[in-house]
Amino acid sequence: MGFFDTVAAVSTPRGFGGIAVIRISGDKAVEIAERMFVPFEKKLSDVEANRAVYGKIYLSETDGKKREIDDGLAVVFRAPHSFTGEDTVEISCHGGVLITDTVLRAAFAAGAKAAGAGEFTRRAFVNGKLALTEAEALSSLLTAATDDQLKLARAGASGTLSRGISKIYEDLLSVSTAIRAKIDFPDEDLSELSDEDIERGIKTALKDAKKLEATYKTGRAVAIGIPTVICGRTNAGKSSLYNRLVGDDAAIVTDIAGTTRDIISETVSFGGVTLKLFDTAGLRETDDKVERIGVERAKDAIRKAELIIAVFDGSAELGEDDLNSISEIENSGAAVVAVINKSDLGQHRDTDKIKKKFKNTVVLSTATGEGIDSLSEKIRSLYFDGEIDLSCDAVVTNERQHAALVLTSDHLRSAQEALELSVPVDAVCSDIERAMSALAGIDGREVGEDIVASVFSKFCVGK
């Protein structure tokens, strides 16, 4: 399939539904749709743009005969006023799997090619309807599972990040233009920017890039999620906490030690942070073969975790198993929140040792729910800086964007150093242009085909 082909795909999910939508996009969209969709009143090519018309849908059989296959609505969108920026026809038919497949087959028989994964959005990007960051946000919008993910994706899709990137890019463009003018016409005072302005321009761009880069801590915590392990000795209340966070009885809770043997996991939004939560077997020495495998898996999960919620029974003395889990946790390098559980039973004096050992501690009772809010605030404070508003601030949400911003900052720091060392200005200019190129890759104004292909391969067909 070439870029100039007219393509078609089903844009609604596969399955049974009231309706399904087949989207046809490209130069020949109307011509192709006209061969398979006949409105009752006038020819499809004469129908006003953006208006739904009712008609019959036909499949051209191989013998040349046309067979009526369904009836439905068609909407014609004229370039550039469509999602893809091309002529587009959307046909809504009845939502059965076979009907939908047959209508799509009718589009192919009428001359459309099959659209690839993310093909419509890729065309929207190539036609300048969307920045790459907006296309990525659109993809996140479809898969959002928490309110905060939705907020973030909506803001991204409306261009918050691409505007943030654009601002830095434009600022750097005026700095590099000024430097180029100085290089090309050293004797004429063509540049509107003084040396101090140039220095300040680089400094501001670096500050802005670093600020955007820092939003990834929150963006990642919301959009991608933090692998989080609940661990501790048996009967500390790990499964009870897991159930509190997940919101149902996913994990078995008993006072029989060693009940949780395998790792169970669930993704939840807690304190606005998306936690990929793992409940693990209690860490203890055991002769039970199956439980021992569970303990090994728990240790492995601890090593891979980014956040550990270490649960202690605050009503009891710290035992050998607690101390062993503390050393296991200390070796992991993850962020740790120590939960001193069972506050409803009073606190043993050993809880002071836990408070001394861990920077982040929360006293709570999974039985009564008291203190759960403090845990939520504590976890939020680890990933939110307080000033971020997910609905309107520019936030970096994936590794591709983050890596490019790190590169931008690196080049800007080199430019700054070069300036301080009085290196010839063309070297400074090269660093600035490299920074601009890294930025341009983020919103896609300048980006390699491999990156574009990789971004859109994550989309589904029909998007």
Ligand code: GDP
């Ligand atoms: P795990 O082995 O660490 O997963 O611990 P469980 O969640 O299975 O809990 C072990 C026992 O402690 C169960 O009998 C729970 O009902 C009890 N338990 C858990 N949390 C609390 C709490 O906050 N207060 C009280 N009183 N009991 C709790």
